[in-house]
């Protein structure tokens with residue numbers, strides 16, 4: 001996938017671009033359905049498929065939703081869009097200055113002038129720019145004026161499930177990591193660097209790799225059965241998220257005990273894939289009770305993980321593993 005990290009990096013016109021625009025946080029199955037239409041239309045018009053997105057998230061830059069916790073880091077979003085088979089990604093650095101250019105100028109100068117858009121594919125409720133002035137009606141009008149097609153997709157759903165980034169956020173924030181697979185087509189994962197903790201794990205008999213991560217959206221506090229990628233090997237693990245109430249820590253940590261493993265992980269990049277939730281995090285009366293609790297968790301995780309493979313990328317709606 002060709003990546004343009006600003007509009008100025010596009011130096012020459014692209015062949016018949018079929019474009020979609022959005023934040024695509026979570027790159028869920030609804031987003032992937034949009035990408036599939038973009039690719040199909042690009043193939044029909046003998047052109048390139050293109051996704052335009054923004055970083056940082058516009059609502060954060062504009063100060064409207066500063067507390068918004070994004071499902072994906074920007075790096076993850078790039079990888080997921082690439083895995084969708086899109087030809088070109090344009091990531092526009094979103095600044096207050098960019099926001100001020102207005103929807104009409106954005107379409108005229110950038111979509112038409114710089115990119116030469118042939119077709120625009122958008123969701124039914126899409127709108128951008130100040131006061132959401134770049135809505136479906138406005139895009140259709142500009143399409144007629146400048147000679148590009150506009151295709152508006154219906155709400156994308158599968159049975160009862162409507163795909164939306166807010167539904168994904170709610171599920172993960174509630175610890176529903178098993179259910180969310182049906183919205184995002186993969187196991188939710190958190191990657192990061194292994195850092196030092198308080199060195200209690202080894203004494204307990206359950207060393208845990210503590211993660212430092214850039215991920216904003218972390219599942220609810222509790223214990224999870226997880227798969228862990230370490231040096232390209234996938235291992236089973238028991239993950240605890242929370243502030244270790246038995247010890248009264250202040251900060252929330254994401255830590256994972258890897259089953260049947262012994263080795264130094266400090267400084268390594270690892271990724272934890274959430275398969276199932278085991279229980280809430282508890283305040284145990286003493287260390288023995290905590291140890292017994294963790295032993296039961298480990299046994300439960302072993303059961304839950306037997307025969308499970310991580311899903312990193314399942315093809316769109318109801319599709320089979322790709």
Ligand SMILES: Cc1cc2nc3c(=O)[nH]c(=O)nc-3n(C[C@H](O)[C@H](O)[C@H](O)COP(=O)(O)O)c2cc1C
Pocket residue numbers: 197198199200201202204206208209210223238239240243244245246247255256257280281282283284290293294297298
């Ligand atoms: C599977 C698992 C379950 C855990 N459950 C709890 C819990 O319910 N309550 C708690 O206070 N700590 C829990 N812990 C966290 C331990 O307290 C923590 O791993 C220990 O304090 C070591 O911390 P350290 O990595 O900072 O040395 C759990 C850890 C694991 C691996």
Ligand SMILES: Nc1ncnc2c1ncn2[C@@H]1O[C@H](COP(=O)(O)OP(=O)(O)O)[C@@H](O)[C@H]1O
Pocket residue numbers: 194195196197198199200201202203206207208209210256257258259260261262263264265266
């Ligand atoms: N099975 C294992 N799972 C996780 N970490 C392990 C395991 N075996 C050894 N380690 C190492 O032990 C460290 C954790 O030990 P711990 O006593 O919990 O220290 P810390 O408080 O620094 O996390 C990990 O960061 C890793 O380097």
